[in-house]
Amino acid sequence: MLHIIFLFSLLFTASTNVLAQDFCVGDLKSSPYPSGYACKPETSVTAEDFAYSGLGVPGNTSNIIKAAVTPAFVAQFAGLNGLGLSSARLDMDVGGVIPLHTHPGADEILFVVSGRIKAGFVSSSNAVYIKVLKKGDLMVFPKGLLHFQLNVAKHSSVAIVTFNKPVPGLQILDFALFASSFPTALVEATTFLDEAQIKKLKGVLGGTG
Template sequence: MFPMILFLFSLFLSSTHASEQEFCVANLKLPPTPAGYACKDPAIVTVDDFVFTGLGKAGNTSNIIKAAVTPAFVAQFPGVNGLGLSLARLDLAPGGVVPMHTHPGANEVLTVIQGSIVAGFISSANAVYYKTLKKGDTMLFPLGLLHFQINAVGVTSVALVGFSSSNPGLQILDFALFGNDLPTELISKSTFLDPAIIKKLKSVLGGTG
């Protein structure tokens, strides 16, 4: 009886090992599902699926927030599919800011590699945590919490950012309120802001209503 149990156990281990998949490079030719992208056929996977070269180049900060985020999420970096991680580069020109925003799908860790950045987040208990980060400093931003980054010096600041998801998601508070067609009256009632201020912000951020 024992030899039979041992044989079945070894058979189970071998079949489990054979069915293990070490990676699941995203097949970007197919639409994503709630569980992520389907896997590319391992026979056509190459080393380039596991290499991303975009983080070495500065982003274009000539925009209203004077900031640029270069993502290395699953859509740009298929090798991270299913691994629960991704990266990004943040460039903040002088006066640059990433407004209050959330990542509904990931925790975030930010490391300053150039310049200085004021960064912080607000907990669900409305406790505020912020600090001026210098080169080499790292800060964490828990999943789903509102947080921000602001250039703290007169030169471009740069940070590398890591996420605990291959697709962390993003919602910027200012654009969620003032960059769409949500009626001014409803925004005013739900935020206590003056309608004139709301209309002004809508005109700047592309909203209507």
């Protein structure tokens, strides 16, 4: 009986010690592991580690998609380390678009701060879900599914996206096909696009092959 009581006391002590670590602010000077960064000593943690102002600055939308994504991942916001969260700011000029893309590692929630954004995704059964979002609206995009955002306002639009993983991953379909060295003949065979159109798109996006 004493042995059992002793064992339970050890388990309770161990679990209490684990629970006592409320956070693990990332030491961004250390080498990152798949699970994140090493923890800063708690004695050097300040309130600044739990706040981030980097999303208050508009991104540069002077590019081919007329949009910009400003990340607030662990590498920018050390207080997120170990919490399984990440965020970003989305700026979209008139006609701006985030082309069809996927996040293989995370679900996404988009919150419209200003403007009007048409957004949607395609399910694995090829069902399409599209909604025009206005200021204050939310939309969720399940992990791994192709989705997009398009500014349909007559002025710029801004949104905040949040992911349930520290590194959501990203693959943009257009860039994968037309900004890479994916051979034109294979793109033609696997997408049913004609060669001339593929070469035109590769010329625009910088692809080869």
